[in-house]
Amino acid sequence: MNHPSLRILSKAYIGKPVYSASLAVFRVVFGMMIFISTIRFWAKGWIDELYIQPQYFFHYYGFEWVQPMGQYTYALFALCGISALLFAAGLWYRLSAVLLFISFTYIELMDKTNYLNHYYFVSLVLFLMIWLPAHVNFSVDALRKPSLQNRFIPRWTIGSIRLMMGILYVFAGLAKLNSDWLVEAMPLRLWLPAQNDTPLIGSLFNHVWVAYLFSWFAVLYDLTIPFFLLNRRTRPYAYLTVVVFHVLTAILFPIGMFPYVMIVSALVFFDSADADRLLMKLKTWIASLPVALSDNVYSYKPVWYKSITMLFASFFALQLLLPWRYLLYDSELFWTEEGYRFSWRVMLMEKMGYAQFVVKDGVTGEKIAVNNNEFLTKNQEKMMATQSDFILQYAQILKAHYLKQGMQTPEVYATIYVGLNGRQSRLYADTSLNLANEKDGFKQKTWLMPFNDTIYGL
Secondary structure (H helix, E strand, O other), X not given: OOOHHHHHHHHHHHOOEEEOHHHHHHHHHHHHHHHHHHHHHHHOOHHHHHHOOOOOOOOOOOOOXXXXXXXXXXXXXXXXXXXXXHHHXXXXXXXXXXXXXXXXXXXXXXXXXXXXXXXXHHHHHHHHHHHOOOOOOOOHHHHHOHHHOOOEEEHHHHHHHHHHXXXXXXXXXXXXXXXXXXXXXXXXXXXXXHHOOOOOOHHHHHOHHHHHHHHHHHHHHHHHHHHHHHOOOOHHHHHHHHHHHHHHHHHHOOOOOHHHHHHHHHHHHOOHHHHHHHHHHHHHHOOOOOOOOOOOEOOOOHHHHHHHHHHHHHHHHHHHHHHHHHHHOOOOHHHHOOOOOOOOOOOOOOEEEEEEEEEEEOOOOOEEEOOHHHOOOHHHHXXXXXXXXXXXXXXXXXXXXXXXXXOOOEEEEEEEEEEEOOOOOEEOEOOOOOHHHOOOOOOOOOOEOOOOOOOOEO
16 A cells, blocks of 8 residues: 555554454354354254265365365364354464364365355354454453453454455345346245244235245345444344344244354444443453453554455455356356355255266166165255256266276266256256266356256346
8 A cells, every 4th residue: 555545544444443342242252153053063963964974075176185084073073162162262362263264164165065155154254353353352362461452453353354244245135136036036935835834924925925025125135234234323223124134034944053143243343332331341340351441452563464454355355256256157047056156145046956867887888777865865965956066076976986886987877857946847967968077167067958048137
């Protein structure tokens, strides 16, 4: 920033001191949320079900080196839970933040069958938190080292988390600007009637106009809520809307911790002075709490600050560009899902598929009909039957398996039918193509059958 006006902007706004209590409170509630989620996974037996029992795992392209850990997965979850507690407490903060980011993200990368937008969001926030001074107030580190305490931090530190939240919401809203969502009220027209046994309001879900109301409100909510949360006057009402909206989605749809992640994360928009008053009040009740009282302002050293600036600028540039990568493909996004993940497309489609595979010996001509249940879990099969990269990976799994069984040149063929947002099922992939010879990658998959329909919008 060599231009004088940019330096003034940096100092007057981005670098303006704000109370560190806001970032400290966010650290506590975010860390505890991850800890509770880890305990929930353990208690419900999902560690074994999702990460130990499956014979095969579907890897993200470029992350094939992230391998399942068998029974050691429990140790990985234990590390994640312990790190989350230390992170929340602000004990050995930098180390705990790094370990929490690595352990949580490794779990997320082990099998893309389990991909959820809020897992991705948590990993991104944890990466940012590694570099932020979230431990200079209300932390065990500050208690052990009083010189670390700072009542003020630069505005950009808390602003980076708010920006990440804003990107999520705005892109989620932009993704809903399509004809299926706005004109057809899909997939809510399919989902809401299935919830007609919900107490008090369930009978309303049988009416089509309710699906349209929910669809249009969701668009307005996503596109505007970050700005209402930023405004002091509208913030309390906006946060109440956040709570009501996400509690309702949690009741109606099985989307795990996502609603609670958003409710907790939205706390970051509250005025840092409010968080400071809260901690000061707690300090009057428990005098030993490590609440920063002096007017010290946390600052990075010049070289460190420049490095952080470049890192964060690159990070947010990537977050702004990545959701648009689908424009590099000329196929229908909802049909092929090329560029669909990591773009904040939340609950936009109901997609069901049926996939039957045949393995042919290229030498003898012998054909074997594959029973998918012998290789995949029910959830893996469900995901595989509608997503092209899963299909290719599964073809490689079958090829490797039958090579071990003595087949000389296994060829893999598939008959796959997919239905999207209430449309009649149609052929998804070229039945004459040997999928065993196809490689996964970023190139457009020309072996997918055309959608022969149009979904207008972004």
